């Protein structure tokens with residue numbers, strides 16, 4: 001069978017719109033399937049209970065019909081929303097996969113001639129492998145099913161302009177023109193035992209991978225499905241991109257970057273995929289304009305303005321730390337700037353038509369990479385210094401808060417201690433208590449210990465030193481809330497603190513005592 005080029009269906013020109021439409025039909029169908037599935041599953045459970053109570057043949061029939069309905073819903077859910085099923089993207093060798101699918105149809109090969117034409121045998125695409133295999137299986141199965149008796153199935157693939165094109169051509173019954181638009185719609189089938197879900201799966205997967213489908217068919221002659229899948233061409237991604245840049249004879253490198261600002265930004269955004277969506281957010285949070293900063297960095301790098309570069313890096317590090325912006329974005333951004341910068345330098349060299357010798361080139365390479373590394377180093381140092389200082393301040397604050405000396409009046413203060421007291425905290429207590437007694441002339445300090453956990457021996461020793469210090473400073477000390485375990489840790493040391501402090505059962509008692517004493 002020979003296909004004429006003008007036989008291309010409306011799907012060629014509108015293939016994307018059609019795919020989108022089908023995808024949304026699929027989504028709606030999947031949504032409904034999901035909603036209907038739950039009540040049906042509940043009904044199934046109740047039917048099972050009914051059957052246990054009194055067995056009845058009608059219940060059996062209802063049960064098996066319900067199972068059919070659930071299977072259909074499950075199939076629909078599976079094929080119309082392939083993104084629901086988690087599957088990693090991986091490299092797929094198309095010729096290998098197509099061969100292995102064809103092998104599944106061994107029994108048909110007596111009547112049907114299979115011709116394969118795999119150009120660029122090592123062609124790969126990146127995607128969800130099992131979904132792709134299922135899609136090609138569905139297409140090949142349909143092709144076989146369209147041919148009753150003898151026929152020819154031809155499968156071709158080739159790589160053209162970063163696209164992999166797979167063609168599956170049969171000499172079967174063909175599809176009437178008025179049915180072409182229905183292809184891919186869930187449950188559209190012309191077969192007695194068909195599910196009408198095969199092409200739904202095919203369209204969903206191809207759509208999800210950014211591909212296109214063209215169907216070309218003539219009744220009683222045959223059908224051709226052409227699938228085009230975008231290919232991630234590694235070589236092209238890693239190599240230097242061809243950019244359309246403005247250049248005049250008298251341009252210095254600075255002019256060159258300035259005049260091509262827009263292209264630089266576009267190229268940079270293409271490179272920094274993750275940062276791209278965050279630019280506005282970062283501008284709002286920290287008032288940082290990433291694009292302007294990129295130009296600034298490039299300028300400092302190409303003009304070798306090292307001092308300015310360092311101070312800029314420091315400033316950026318602080319800003320980044322101050323607004324707690326994600327470090328990974330910065331890293332991606334700088335790496336993207338580096339790549340874009342090199343693309344630009346390549347073009348500058350090309351347009352400039354200067355012959356640069358190897359030594360000069362390597363010197364330039366070294367200097368540019370050194371500048372960018374310098375930026376990164378100073379950025380990270382200033383980022384982490386800022387964060388460390390912040391952490392220290394916060395630690396001091398927390399430590400101070402953990403020793404709250406609360407004045408009751410200008411003579412009396414309370415220090416309620418809560419929680420665990422470790423080495424760091426006991427020394428904060430010591431510092432703070434002695435300083436406060438001195439600066440605020442505290443006459444009476446009430447330390448409440450009702451909320452602390454038992455202290456280690458070493459800590460208890462230090463605590464006794466604080467008690468000594470307080471009495472040495474002439475301050476009266478009242479200790480309240482001594483629980484048995486705390487008392488034990490003091491007596492266990494064989495040291496008496498009775499004469500340095502007064503003891504009260506609770507803080508309330510101490511305060512009561514004090515105020516009644518005063519008011520008498």
Ligand code: ADP
Nearest residue numbers: 142143146189190191194195196197198199223
């Ligand atoms: P099913 O195969 O279960 O019918 P599909 O979604 O795979 O469901 O296909 C839907 C319909 O599209 C088929 O019933 C058939 O009418 C038509 N069709 C698909 N592929 C071909 C083909 N290669 N040749 C002829 N008709 C086809």
Ligand code: MG
Nearest residue numbers: 138142198199
């Ligand atoms: Mg099918």
